[in-house]
Amino acid sequence: MKEEKHTWDKVNQWGEELALLRNIIQKTELVETTKWGGEVYTINNKNVLGIGGFKNFFTIWFFNGVFLKDEAQVLVNANEGVTRALRQWRFTSAKEVNEKLIMQYIREAIENEKAGLSIKPEKKEAMQCDYFAAALKDDKKLNIALEQLTPFKQKEYWEYMATAKQEKTKVSRLEKIKPMILEGRGLNDKYRS
Known part of the structure; x- marks a missing residue:
């Protein structure tokens, strides 16, 4: 059996912390799936959020996070100028994980998805030669x-x-x-x- 590759847990040092996020997310109506080598949570087959571990942080990202109110000002644009809708909430320790606040963000993300809030990708003009x-x-x-x-x-x-x-x-x-x-x-x- 081929070993499953998790590209969103690049350094494998955040196992317990990601399990903590996973446990919080599993209390919602979101459905866990694997896309692009990582954990993605959906509703009605639409991507709502994902989790992953990187060298200096572990994260929960919201695919349409640009629409979240972000009253706690915890979200960042992971790739400024490139990423239009996705926003990350980065953590460097399990102590930073506030379940009540995370659930508030998740519920809002679910409601936004149900309301159809999303940024459609721009169609690129075909190159000419x-x-x-x-x-x-x-x-x-x-x-x-x-x-x-x-x-x-x-x-x-x-x-x-x-x-x-x-x-x-x-x-x-x-x-x-x-x-x-x-x-x-x-x-x-x-x-x-």
């Missing part, structure tokens, strides 16, 4: 084959071509992907299970 566009215009068969792929796979090819800086790189990349597109394969299909 004049070289690839010209190649598709010149080769109708290639263009048709690309259009028959899913939008996700099309986007992968566009980004792959658009990130090539030098002309020789664009040429070699086009040579590489042309047979893949004509066979109806995605750029990264071999990595997908």
Whole structure:
């Protein structure tokens, strides 16, 4: 049996502290699940919060924590400028765990989820590549084959071509992907299970 990997307990030093958080969370209606190698708690299959241990702290994070009132001012944005909705509550010792206050935050997070409060991810514009566009215009068969792929796979090819800086790189990349597109394969299909 393969050993389960817990990427959110990076240093394995917070076992008792995470068990303390887990015990508090289990008193709620949230459902425990494993996502991205860590413990995530959901309601109606929507992510509400997760817990994990890192080098200098253990944490409970709220996926839509930006909507919490945070009257105790305990939440931080773990990745300022990148993370829009997620907020963490970090602890460095079990003594800092205040069950009553944590339950207040969890209840509010559950109510926010039930109310549908969330920040939707922004759709990124597909990258453009004049070289690839010209190649598709010149080769109708290639263009048709690309259009028959899913939008996700099309986007992968566009980004792959658009990130090539030098002309020789664009040429070699086009040579590489042309047979893949004509066979109806995605750029990264071999990595997908």
